[in-house]
Amino acid sequence: MPEWKPEILRRLGPLKLSSTRETEIAEEVAQHLEDRYQELLVTGQSEDTAFRTAIDELKGEDFLARNLRPVERGLYREPVALGTGSSNFFAGILQDVRYALRMLRKSPGFTSVAVLTLAFGIGANTAIFSVINAIILRSLPVKDPQHLVLFQWESDKWPPHFSMTGWKSDFSFSYEEFKEFSAQQNAQQNMMSSVFAFAPLGFNDQNTTVGINGEPTLADGAMVTGQYFSGLGVTPLLGRGITDADENPGAPRALVISYVYWTRRFARDPSIIGKSVTLNGIPFTIVGVTPGNFYGISVGTEPDLWVAFDDKPNMRPWSMAPGGTDSVFTERDWLCLNIMGRLKDGVTREQAQGALDAAFHQFVTANWHPPKESDIPHFILAPGSQGLPVVQDYTAQPIYMLMVAVGLLLMIACANVATLLLARANSRKKEISVRLAIGASRSRLIRQLLTESVLMSALGGLLGLVFANRSTQALIALISRANNGTMILDAGTDSRVLFFTFLIAMLVGILFGLAPALRASKADLLSAMKDNVSAVSDLRKKHRPGESLIVVQVAASVVLMIAAGLFVRTLANFERYNFGFDQRNLLTFGLAPTRAGYHDARLVNLYTQLLDRIQVLPGVRAATLIENAPFSGWSSKNSSVSVEGSAQNPSKSGMYWQRVGPDFFSTMGIPIVLGRGIQRTDTAASPKVAVVDETFTKKYFPGENPLGHRFSLSSKYDPANSYEIVGVVRPAELTDVNPGVHPKGYASYAQFPKTLGQMFFEVRAEGPPATIFSELRNAVQQADASLPLIALKTQAEETSEALSFQRLLARLTTIFGLLALLLAMIGLYGTLAYAVTRKTHEIGIRMALGAKPTNVLGMVLRQGITLTLIGVAVGVVATLGATRLISSMIFGVSPYDPLTFVAVAAILSIVALLACYIPARRAMKVDPMVALRYE
């Protein structure tokens, strides 16, 4: 058979084509000449003649090259410029985008998988960021929030125990202090244009009883001073806000309601202004409605109504009365309100802070009675653009943890897509080589490839925004439930969120696109043109980047799965935890009779009578009272306990203290180990007694019998206000689902008529608690129809709600962990499947040389499992370093819990084995004869 190729190649030489292209043309033309040659032989020509005739088709030495030159040099108009440099940068970008779109359309399967993967990763990040934005980053929806300041004090050594939060740094001040600050501001008009104060009307939501057309309902209320609305710069939607005039004693009682409340209760009645309602029995007139986007000054909480500062027994900040006198206005060390101010233009926080510091210093010295000069807290003006940080404090850590988790998920998604791109880059080598051959510059090529990946991630980002929108709302609902359902957040997609998503998408596109682009553009042209993949050792080198990506994905999945495992176990531990009291068939509801004018002895009598009524109801086994509903999160914590005759340092002591009803311990199922419980005979007329728990006795009376001993709740033992210990009980956790080991004490509610307020009833039913709901309601109604029941629910529901946060964390991390596992396994499967395809020729050789199918199976499985195990090892090491960061959020399980680690490693390995098995089986089934011919 004649050799046509040398003749053809010689003629192609002057074109200086890439060897790949030359070879291709030569092969095609050679085939044509061979066909012609055979045809001529058939007609009877001799071999020589036939050869010469066929060669003549090439028309001399340079005819072929001349005809080919314009085509191969691309001098004809191409549909797409192939990287030969464009004069206009933007035209070049547009070309790149158009070309990229075409390339993406050409492989719809690949594009959909990549875009979806990215959408999940980007979407999850956007959702979490939306929440962060809503809770932590957003400013108050008021005029010029950057001029607002929040009054704050901070102390290293001496936290006054009467601060509302008990922390060392606080935003609470007393009314007298507020008056001092206001006077200062009036005197120094050049610093602040307004100073205003506010306080909620109770500890919990539903802190106010609102009588609408005679029917009692519950709402969340706040007290504010006259410059609150004007200082914030809030223009009411209807009517007006609270003004200074409303604070004057004897002024008609003005009420401002929120937009949401107006919608919920009054169906947006346009004639709402001037309507009369009662608040805790006192008549008020509605004078204004706030705009729809105003939620007060603390993110996540939104009052339904605002009133002017008023000191009535029915209506007090925090529904509480201070210790000594009854007036919130005169108690100088009762820190019940928060203060904000608006700086004038050009005034800095530091300037204003300096001006007010002296006044604060003076006030504290005179009124808080600090032990030493150096103990006096210092005064701070904190930035107030985001309002009062309440929700931020306890949601910050979990939210940042979630941010890390979704960040890991995104990393896995990127690694996955990068793996896909690397595989595709290999199959696009020919295309890229051709383009390089005809003159495309490497940088231009990289730009083109990056455009494709950025376009993919942009599409993923858009889709991710849609995912995020849906999931953010769900996330907010979950967080809100975990916060006792009181959180109102506007986590809509604002420009910050959009910018974040855009940024992430761009970074992600460049991140996962760069490495494959660099690799692909470096294509070895000669070997790229050869489909023949011969050398075995070559392959391992080529797959290194793909392999390390798999290891990264597996490692990140391990981290997420272990975190999920720890949170799931935490939730289980909480759910199984014995809190020390019997929760079966127990229900709870609260009453706030002080709002209806009950005080002192009348209040005590009301509770006693109600207890009597309820205890005889059919279906009720027992009933008692407790000051704070279990797991409501609220408790009275006293930081000072002084035992009679004991030298213990009072500042190091502290206990949880509750007023309870008679038969409390028997009703709640808390065993009494010594002495007795609280009884009916413990009244205001009898000596003050207390029941303490074993933690208390271990701390204050180790090895002794505590019965008969006395203690007082003050920094120095005060016999006049002391309690005799009459009983000891087993420790029970009644405050928080996060149990701590605190000493606890219980006293009789009847012995504190003056300071008694809201109480909760604990009722143990004979059967399912829900069956006696209506009877309880009737019993209360019969006693007083104006008293609404607060939060009537079973104890089981209360506990479950208290665990909502843990449940949220467990759910979210589990979802992320599973997603991560899925993505990593898809990546593993894809990499191996592609490796098998590439290695088909090698496999064929091996099998032809005697390798058994099981050897091949083993070879592929080994590669996959090795990668997985390396990934697991890296992941475990990474997790060991990281879990102590979440140790404060887990319970009952160590952050290095071996069971969780081993289980995750095992699950991952098994799933990985399955993922490897399919490509391994395919490898095993390779027919050596076909494989050897495979090019």
Add this chain to the structure above:
Amino acid sequence: MERTISQTEWKRGSAEFLILSLVEARPRHGYEISKLIEQRSGGTIRFHVASLYPMLYRLERRGWLQGRWVEKSGQRRRRYYRVTRQGRRVLASQLRGWRQFVAGIHRITETENA
């Protein structure tokens, strides 16, 4: 269209048209195309290798043809060409053009010779 078409261009233009129409029916390789053109024109039109393949590559670059290597068992692989959607559109318009041209010629010559 007011344009002087050189003979080479005229031939090239019509050649492309011929190739497209031959490949429209089914994919063919280069040798098959050249044989068909020779046969169906009764030997009046012949394309040598040095002219045919540059033409095929040009059509491919324009996106009117798509070439693919095909391997059949027992044979060496060959490059087959099929017409693309864009190619079909071009072919249809060229066919219309040719028909109008031929009809025009026909009308003129009939009139002259009548």
